[in-house]
Amino acid sequence: MKKQVVLVKWWEAKENYKDFYDFLEKQEFNPYKEVKKRWNRNMWETLGEDYEVLEIPIFDKYFADYKSWKIMFEKVFPFLNGDVIFVWHSMWAIFLAKYFDEENNSELLEQTKKIILVAPPFKDIEWDVLWTFNFKNTNFKKLKNIQEKIIIFWSKDDFVVPFNDIKDYRKVLSKAEYKIFEKYWHFLWEEVPEIIEEIKKIL
Numbered sequence: 001m002k003k004q005v006v007l008v009k010w011w012e013a014k015e016n017y018k019d020f021y022d023f024l025e026k027q028e029f030n031p032y033k034e035v036k037k038r039w040n041r042n043m044w045e046t047l048g049e050d051y052e053v054l055e056i057p058i059f060d061k062y063f064a065d066y067k068s069w070k071i072m073f074e075k076v077f078p079f080l081n082g083d084v085i086f087v088w089h090s091m092w093a094i095f096l097a098k099y100f101d102e103e104n105n106s107e108l109l110e111q112t113k114k115i116i117l118v119a120p121p122f123k124d125i126e127w128d129v130l131w132t133f134n135f136k137n138t139n140f141k142k143l144k145n146i147q148e149k150i151i152i153f154w155s156k157d158d159f160v161v162p163f164n165d166i167k168d169y170r171k172v173l174s175k176a177e178y179k180i181f182e183k184y185w186h187f188l189w190e191e192v193p194e195i196i197e198e199i200k201k202i203l
Contacts, residue, residue, distance in 0.1 A: 002081075003052070003084075003202070004053075004085065005053050005087055005199060006054045007088060038188060038189065038190055047200070054076055056072055056073060064129070070103075080108075081111075083113060084113060085113050085116065086114070088118065088120075091130075091133065093117040094130060094133050095133055097120060097135075098134075100146060101141075101142045102142070114199075116151045116199070117153070118195065119186050119187050120161070122135075122165040143173065144173065147175045148175050148176070150176040151176065151198060152166070152177070152179070153179045153187065154180050155185055155187065156182055156183075160185075179198070
C-alpha cells in the first residue's frame with residue numbers, strides 16, 4: 001500500500017469582493033508565461049512510486065472562507081487509505097491546524113501519520129487578514145493532543161508570514177517538531193529537499 005501525501009498549492013486569499021477585484025486589476029496577463037515550478041507542484045516526480053499524491057482543488061481559492069474550503073477538503077476523505085501525510089503551505093497550513101483543532105474527526109486522526117505545516121500564519125498580519133481562518137478556540141485543546149504528529153517548517157527571512165508567528169505556535173505546541181531555516185523565504189522555491197527528506201523519513 002502506497003503512502004499518501006495530501007497537498008494543495010499556495011495562494012493569497014482575499015476576504016471580500018473589493019479586495020478580490022483590486023487584486024485582479026493589478027494582475028499582468030501574459031499568455032506565453034511559463035508556469036514556475038515549485039516543490040509542491042512536482043511531488044509526483046520527487047517522491048517516486050512508493051507515494052500517491054492527492055491534490056485538493058479549491059474553486060474559491062482567492063477567498064479565506066473556512067466553510068467553503070472545509071467542504072472541498074472533506075471530499076478527499078473517501079480516498080484516504082490510512083497512511084496519510086498532510087503537507088500544507090501558508091494559508092492552507094493554518095486552515096489545516098484550525099480544522100484539526102475545531103472538528104471532531106477521530107477517523108481522520110487515526111489515518112494521519114504526520115501533519116507538515118510549511119510557513120503557517122498564526123494571526124492577522126499588517127498587510128493581510130485571515131478572516132474566517134483565525135483560530136476560534138483559545139485553549140487549542142485538540143491541537144495540543146496531536147502536537148507530536150506535527151512538524152512545522154519556517155524560514156527566518158519569510159517575507160509573507162512574520163517569523164515571530166513561530167513564537168505563538170511554540171507557546172501552543174511545545175511538543176511539535178520545528179525545522180528552522182535561514183534563507184527559504186516563503187518556501188516558493190522549485191526545490192525544498194528538506195521537506196521531501198522529512199516525508200521519506202515517516203514510516
